[in-house]
Amino acid sequence: MAQKLVILGAGGHGRALIELLRDLGEPEIAGLVDAAPGREAVLGVPVLGDESVLPGLRAAGVRLACIALGDAGLRLAAAARLAALGFGFPALVHPSVVRARSAEVGEGTVVLPRAVLGAAARIGRFCIVNTGAILEHDVVVEEGAHCAPGCVLPGGVRVGPRALIGAGAACRPQVSIGAGAVVGVGAAVTGDVPPGAVVGGVPARPLPAE
Numbered sequence: 001m002a003q004k005l006v007i008l009g010a011g012g013h014g015r016a017l018i019e020l021l022r023d024l025g026e027p028e029i030a031g032l033v034d035a036a037p038g039r040e041a042v043l044g045v046p047v048l049g050d051e052s053v054l055p056g057l058r059a060a061g062v063r064l065a066c067i068a069l070g071d072a073g074l075r076l077a078a079a080a081r082l083a084a085l086g087f088g089f090p091a092l093v094h095p096s097v098v099r100a101r102s103a104e105v106g107e108g109t110v111v112l113p114r115a116v117l118g119a120a121a122r123i124g125r126f127c128i129v130n131t132g133a134i135l136e137h138d139v140v141v142e143e144g145a146h147c148a149p150g151c152v153l154p155g156g157v158r159v160g161p162r163a164l165i166g167a168g169a170a171c172r173p174q175v176s177i178g179a180g181a182v183v184g185v186g187a188a189v190t191g192d193v194p195p196g197a198v199v200g201g202v203p204a205r206p207l208p209a210e
């Protein structure tokens with residue numbers, strides 16, 4: 001029998017994952033679950049309700065889940081709740097991804113179309129490697145981090161847990177991005193970024209706080 005998977009999160013990332021799963025052809029999508037369900041369906045996939053429906057889905061034989069929440073903290077917290085209910089989290093890698101055989105992808109991580117994972121790249125659990133991101137050889141991305149569309153991480157870059165590398169940002173080889181740091185859209189990162197910092201620009205500098 002085909003394995004079934006529930007998607008938690010019916011927003012933009014949820015729509016991206018519906019398309020990814022359709023391109024993969026499996027597992028079968030059981031439906032969407034969302035904190036604010038509201039709609040009947042998204043891209044033809046039924047919205048089943050909020051998280052209160054999850055125990056029933058498990059009892060009905062749905063064993064797999066993916067977490068379609070862009071915020072890293074919310075994504076990791078939701079993963080812990082669903083793991084406690086017995087769900088498993090496959091790594092979902094779009095068929096168009098160029099993936100070195102030695103590249104590792106952790107559970108619950110999603111890799112969207114046309115991303116590149118180089119030799120010995122290691123992507124941790126519950127990460128997002130977004131459309132067209134290039135993660136070169138020996139890049140390490142830790143739990144919950146997000147590499148946004150079109151970012152370029154050359155050899156040996158380390159991305160700490162829950163960090164966000166913004167769309168189109170690029171880094172010098174070997175730099176480290178600290179836990180929870182944010183690299184703004186289009187930045188050029190020339191040195192290490194401390195944990196929790198928000199940087200942007202070319203070259204990247206700390207951005208003014210709001």
Ligand SMILES: CC(C)(COP(=O)(O)OP(=O)(O)OC[C@H]1O[C@@H](n2cnc3c(N)ncnc32)[C@H](O)[C@@H]1OP(=O)(O)O)[C@@H](O)C(=O)NCCC(=O)NCCS
Nearest residue numbers: 130148149165166167182183184185186200201207208210
């Ligand atoms: C860096 C970022 C988080 C800042 O967002 P924010 O806290 O809402 O900041 P604001 O938009 O209020 O901007 C604060 C200042 O930083 C500047 N700034 C914002 N983003 C910048 C960027 N990427 N590069 C350079 N400067 C930037 C603003 O112009 C503003 O400067 P000012 O005070 O002189 O006018 C956001 O702009 C960003 O780049 N996020 C990444 C988004 C992304 O790629 N998501 C992935 C989706 S798939």
